[in-house]
Amino acid sequence: MxxxxxxxxxxxxxxxxxxxxxxxxxxxxxxxxxxxxxxxxxxxxxxxxxxxxxxxxxxxxxxxxxxxxxxxxxxxxxxxxxxxxxxxxxxxxxxxxxxxxxxxxxxxxxxxxxxxxxxxxxxxxxxxxxxxxxxxxxxxxxxxxxxxxxxxxxxxxxxxxxxxxxxxxxxxxxxxxxxxxxxxxxxxxxxxxxxxxxxxxxxxxxxxxxxxxxxxxxxxxxxxxxxxxxxxxxxxxxxxxxxRPPNRFAAEFLGRANLLPVTVLHPGTSNGFATVRSGAVSLVAAGQDETAGTDRLLCVRPQHVTLTREDAQSNCIQGVLREVHWQGELTHLVLEIDGTPIRVVATRLPALPRPGTAIDLFFAPSDATLIVDDLNG
Ligand SMILES: Nc1ncnc2c1ncn2[C@@H]1O[C@H](COP(=O)(O)OP(=O)(O)OP(=O)(O)O)[C@@H](O)[C@H]1O
Ligand SMILES: [Mg+2]
Structure with missing residues (x-):
């Protein structure tokens, strides 16, 4: 041309x-x-x-x-x-x-x-x-x-x-x-x-x-x-x-994303946040028009995951640290929650605990978004 x-x-x-x-x-x-x-x-x-x-x-x-x-x-x-x-x-x-x-x-x-x-x-x-x-x-x-x-x-x-x-x-x-x-x-x-x-x-x-x-x-x-x-x-x-990516494809295409499978407990109220469940833990994430019982992925960017609670409203996930893979700007963790290994990518982890230690990971509800898993049906 x-x-x-x-x-x-x-x-x-x-x-x-x-x-x-x-x-x-x-x-x-x-x-x-x-x-x-x-x-x-x-x-x-x-x-x-x-x-x-x-x-x-x-x-x-x-x-x-x-x-x-x-x-x-x-x-x-x-x-x-x-x-x-x-x-x-x-x-x-x-x-x-x-x-x-x-x-x-x-x-x-x-x-x-x-x-x-x-x-x-x-x-x-x-x-x-x-x-x-x-x-x-x-x-x-x-x-x-x-x-x-x-x-x-x-x-x-x-x-x-x-x-x-x-x-x-x-x-x-x-x-x-x-x-x-x-x-x-x-x-x-x-x-x-x-x-x-x-x-x-x-x-x-x-x-x-x-x-x-x-x-x-x-x-x-x-x-x-x-x-x-x-x-x-x-x-x-x-x-x-x-x-606020709408689906998994968009979330993963636009950068690193932590994606946690969750089930909606209480649909989003007028404030645009829904309560969801991951195992026994209940979490709050941005989500519109959700229906109770629906399976979703909770998406959190690596820079929003911290080891310390920064806000009283923060979500908390507790688990046992199994693996730590440091990659310069990013740290990959494998956390065992209720016997299930969950991979987590984070950027802001100053002091890294030893594998075998129980740790808490925090992230704010406003940094968490419920998305559709369009890659797995
Ligand atoms: N002239 C053509 N004749 C037949 N099929 C074509 C032709 N041009 C593109 N296609 C097909 O159309 C589809 C889309 O191609 P397109 O070039 O738009 O992709 P793209 O998103 O630009 O990919 P890339 O990132 O590789 O450039 C592909 O499956 C490709 O094989
Ligand atoms: Mg092209």
Whole structure:
């Protein structure tokens, strides 16, 4: 796919600011040779929002992005960008910029030529091209490199040029498909910060960011949609989704989670907390609309588990410490509760007791969430 194909046909002649547009999927279904890989997907992305589309390999992230770009045609459903139904529009009329993993720059063109490519394809006037290229390179911090060839740049610098190339056409929406996955971990982290800065400079730009790296998503995104088997299994504001994942797949995809099987004793009252039972212990956790007798998982993040009671309301689990595996920032414990070994991951355990010792683990009700075990029926 070329950037020329993505160049916005209706880009304003000399606007400085990007006009972001909302993107909406309305029951969008995609099939390849009859095999459905995107189940009817409904999702709204607000103008100026960074939405991270995350999920394991093969879950349909790229397919969803390609449907927005117009490189794959849905078998049913509609896609809107702003108020325009783009489902039947060719890619170059959708006003998008796109950067994919390993986006090969044209090796025989200097950086400035690469960035100008989409504008040339639009037959933009020379002065406008010069202005837009300079703008786009400045935004990604590559202005001093305009005369270089791609082979004279690092991988991270090449990806920044690819982003500048997508921005030069002043897209309404920027589609990024694993733009950093070819880079090593350290450069990736600094590039994530640069994309965050880019969005601060262009707050109206709507960004769909595909990744399977949850830390990139947590760092960058206003909202996250988690895909699984061609469908969205969770969607919400980033911090909410991390703090109150709806199901096990989302809880485990967004970071480490302690998951304790429990049974609901008293459903959530108006305050949004339910009382549950794990063996003989009763615990309180955030939970809405629960029904007594239902099996749930109680989810607590490792940083919320402590060895000392910090609050009178704290939940307490008592057990015998059987194993301690220290892993730097994380400590894995195996706790025996009523004869059953339970694995616990924690980050805040200063003085580690010896195996064989009885210990109490504490966590606040507000740090505990009842979730659905969608991976085990
Ligand atoms: N052109 C194609 N023809 C047939 N099947 C395809 C095609 N492109 C993708 N698929 C299938 O569609 C499903 C979703 O693929 P997609 O590329 O959207 O996954 P993804 O979530 O982007 O994965 P990854 O993280 O590996 O990039 C996969 O099962 C894949 O094999
Ligand atoms: Mg993909």
């Amino acid at each position: 070329s950037v020329s194909a993505l160049a916005a046909s209706d880009a304003p002649a000399a606007a400085v600011a990007v006009r972001g547009s909302s993107v909406s999927f309305d029951k969008v279904t995609v099939a390849y040779r009859g095999a459905v890989v995107l189940k009817p997907m409904t999702l709204d992305i607000a103008a100026g929002e960074i939405l991270a589309l995350i999920g394991p390999s093969g879950s349909g992230k790229t397919t969803a992005l390609r449907a927005v770009a117009g490189f794959v045609r849905p078998v049913s459903g509609r896609i809107r960008i702003g108020t325009t139904d783009v489902t039947d529009l060719p890619p170059y009329e959708r006003g998008l910029g796109m950067v994919v993993q390993n986006y090969a720059l044209f090796p025989h063109m200097r950086v400035e030529g690469n960035v100008a490519f989409g504008l040339h394809a639009q037959a933009a006037p020379k002065a406008l091209v010069a202005e837009r290229v300079a703008d786009a390179l400045r935004i990604v911090g590559m202005a001093p490199y305009a005369k270089r060839y791609p082979r004279e740049l690092s991988g991270g610098q090449q990806q920044r040029v690819a982003i500048a190339r997508a921005l030069a056409v002043r897209p309404r929406v920027l589609l990024l498909d694993e733009p950093l996955s070819a880079l090593d971990a350290q450069i990736r982290r600094s590039m994530v910060e640069e994309i965050a800065r880019l969005h601060r400079d262009l707050p109206d730009l709507t960004i769909l960011y595909v990744t399977h790296d949850q830390s990139e998503a947590l760092t960058l995104a206003d909202k996250i949609a988690i895909m699984k088997d061609g469908a969205i299994s969770a969607h919400g504001a980033t911090a909410d989704l991390y703090r």
